[in-house]
Amino acid sequence: MSSIITLIVMSAPLRAHEVLPSILNLRADDGIILIEIDVNAEAILASIDLSSIVDTDNAENASGYDALRALSPQEIANRFDANWATFISNFTVLADGEPITFRDNGTIVYPADNDEAVRITRLSLVGEYPVDATEFQVGWAGIYGTLIVRQNDIANAPFTGTVSGGELTPPFLINGGSAQTGWQVFASYIPIGFDHIVPKGLDHILFVLGLFFLAARMKPLLVQVSLFTLAHTITLALAALGHTSFLDDFFLNTFNIEFIAIVEPLIALSIAYVAVENIFTKGLSPWRPYVIFAFGLLHGLGFASVLAEFGLPEHAFVPALIGFNVGVEVGQLAVIAVMFACVWQALRVDRGKNEVMQGFVLYGVFFVAAIALIALNPPVLQALAEGPVWLFAGPLALVFALCALSIHFRDHVAAYRQIVAIPASVAIAVIGAYWFIERAFL
Template sequence: MLAVASQAHEVQPTIGDLTVADGKAELVLRINLEAFLSGIDLDEIADTNNAENAEDYDALRELSAEEIEARAPGLLKGWNTLPLIEVDGTPVPLQSISVAVPRDVNIESPRVAEWRLAGDVAQGASQVIVRWPDGAGAMVLRQQGVEEPFTGYLDGGQTSEAIALGGGGQQSTLQAFVTYIPIGFDHILPKGLDHILFVLGLFLLSTHLRPLLWQVSAFTLAHTVTLALGAMGWVTVPAAIVEPLIAASIVFVAVENIYSSGLSRWRPLVVFGFGLLHGLGFASVLGEFGLPEGQFLPALIGFNVGVEFGQLTVIAVAAVLIWLALQAARASKLQGDEIMIQEREVLFRAVSITGSLIIALIGAYWVVERVFL
C-alpha cells in the first residue's frame, strides 16, 4: 500500500472530442502524453508508479512542455497504421495540427495535454468509426457539432460502433445507464485507493452488521447528494481543498477505530459529512469524463450504481478475509466446530487496530502530500 500511496500518477482516461464536417475529420484529445510516449501498458495498470517502465515515464515527466510537444507527433505513425479513424470504410491519415502541454504543473502531477489531430475525408460521407490502440487505456469518445451526438467509452484495443456523421447516434436511456456503471466501479476498483481505505475504515469498526449498515447508508446518501450537485455544476469546490479533506477523513475514521470498538451516536453524522466530501471527489471524475447531455440523469445514476457496487465489493472481500482468518484461528486452537465468541472479538479487534493504524498512516501521508507537495 505504501508503495502506491501517492495518487498523483493515477491513470485517467483520455477524452476524445470528434468532429467530422466540411471535408475534415478532427479529433481533439485530452491526453497524458508522457504515459503514451513511455510505452506504459495503460490497459494493465491503474498507477504509472506501478508500471515496469515507470522510470521512463518519470524521465519524460521531467522534460519541458516544449520537448513533449515536439515528441508527440511520433505516436501518429502507429496510430495511422490501425487506422485510428475510418470514414465510410476508408482510413483517414491524421496529422498533428497542434499540441498544448500545460506549463507550471507540479512535477508529481500528470500533465494533461490538448492534442488536435485532423485529416481529410470525402464530401458526403455518412459514418465514422474510431479504433483505440491496445495498451492505450480507456478513452471517452464524444461526438461534436451535431444534434443527438454519440458518446462512448472505449477500452484499449476496442473499436467504436459506426457513428452517423449527421448525429442521431445518442445512447438510449438504458445504454447510458449501463455504460456508466463500469466507469463508476472502475473509479473504486482498482483506481480509488482513497475511497477503498475509507470504506475499509468503516468496516473495521465492529464485527456487527448494524454499525456497518448505519455508516454505509450515511456515506452513500451523502456522496450521492454531492455527486449529483457537483455533476450538475451547482456545487464546485477546488480539488486543492477537497482532496486533503478526503485524506483527513480517512485518518479520522481510522484513528477512531483504534480508540473505539463500537458505533457512537454521532459517528454516522460524521461519516455523512465525510461522504459529502467524497461525493465532490466523484463529481470531479465525472467532470473529466463529461456526461452525455441528452442522457445526463441515467448516466449519473449508472455511475453512482457502479460506485456502490465497487464499495460493496470492497466490503465483501474484507468480510471474506476476516472469515478466513477466523477459520484459521479455529483450526489452530482445535476447538471443534466453533471458536469462542470472545476470541472472535479479540481477533477482530487485533485486525481492526492493525489495519486502522496502517490506514491512518497512509491517510496522514496523503494529507501532507496534498497540502504541501
C-alpha cells in the first residue's frame, strides 16, 4: 500500500495554495456602475487555470505562483496594474446585452494573516451604462475559476449568484427584484456542498472511507454515517448562524491563532484515529459511536469554513444552508457507493459465494481500465476531478488488485479484512498522521 500513501500524500493541501472562489460586489445607480472583486492576484498573474485544480501546487506554473507570493503587496499591485489590459479583456459585464467599458479604479493587496493564508487582492472598477438599461449580466474567463456575484445597496431583492466555466450570470434587474427563490437557492447550493466532498474534500473522503473499512456491513456503517451526519449538521448550522464566533475570539485573543488552524489538524487526527481502530477492532466498539460524533462536530466546523467563502444569501439563509448540507451528504454517500461497488465482488467471495472466476475477470478489467485512465489522462476527467486523474485512479487500481488477491486467498480466514480492509486502513492512517503533523507543526 506504499503507492497509495505516496499518491495521496503528494496532494496534501497547504492553505496558501488552496483555490478559493473570487467574490464580486456590484453597485449601480444613474448610469454609473461600481465593482469590487476580491481575487487571488498571484494565481491570475501566474496564468494558473483555477477552473481545473483545487490546489495551486498541482498547477503547471506552481513555482511562478510561489515566487509571486514572495513579493510585497505593493509589488503585486504594480504587476497587476501592468497586467490590467489582459485581465479586463477576460472580464465582461453586459447592460441589456451590450458590453460596458471599465477603467481601473485602484488595486489593493491585503497582507496575509500568516504564511499559510491566501493573500487577497481587491480590484476596483468603474464604468458607465445607459441610464435606461434594465438588466445586467456578469462573467469572466473560465481560467479564473468560480466567481460569486453579489448585487449591493438594493432594497428590493438583490441578486446573488455563482458563475464559472466562462459563462455569464442569468440577466438580473439593475434596480433589484432578481433574487433567487428559496427553492432556487436550495438547488444552487447542493452542487457547492457536493463539490466540497467530491472531488475537493480529500480529507473528508478519507474519513468516510475510514468508516467504511471498519466493517462492510450495513448496521455498523449506518450507525457511523448517521452519527457523523447529525454531528456535522449541528456545528455547520451553529457556525453559519454565528454561534461559534466566540471560539475564534478566544483562540485569537488567548493563543494568537485562528480557530480553524486548530480544527484542521484535529480533522487530520480524526482520519488517523478511525483508520487505526479499524486495524485492531473487527466491529463497532462501545466507544466508537461517541468518538465518531465528536469528530463529526469538528468536520462540521471545517464545512462551515468552506461555506463562509461562498457566503449565504440573507433572504434565503436556511434554504442555502440546507442545500449545502444535502450536497455534502450526497457526496459522502457517493464515496461509500463507489467503494462498495469496488469491493462488492470480493466481499461476496469472502462470504462463500462461488464466483471466483467472475471476480478475477471483473477486477482484471477494472484494474486495466484504471491503469489506462492514468496513462491516457483524458482532459475531460481532469476537469471532472479538478486535478490529476492518477490521484483517484491510482488508489482505485490498487484496491482492485487487492480485491483480486483476497479472492485468490479466499480459503484463508477473513481474507477480505486481512488483504483489503486492513491495508487500506493502514494507508489512510499514515496519510491522516502525515496531514496532522503538517498542519500542526510544518
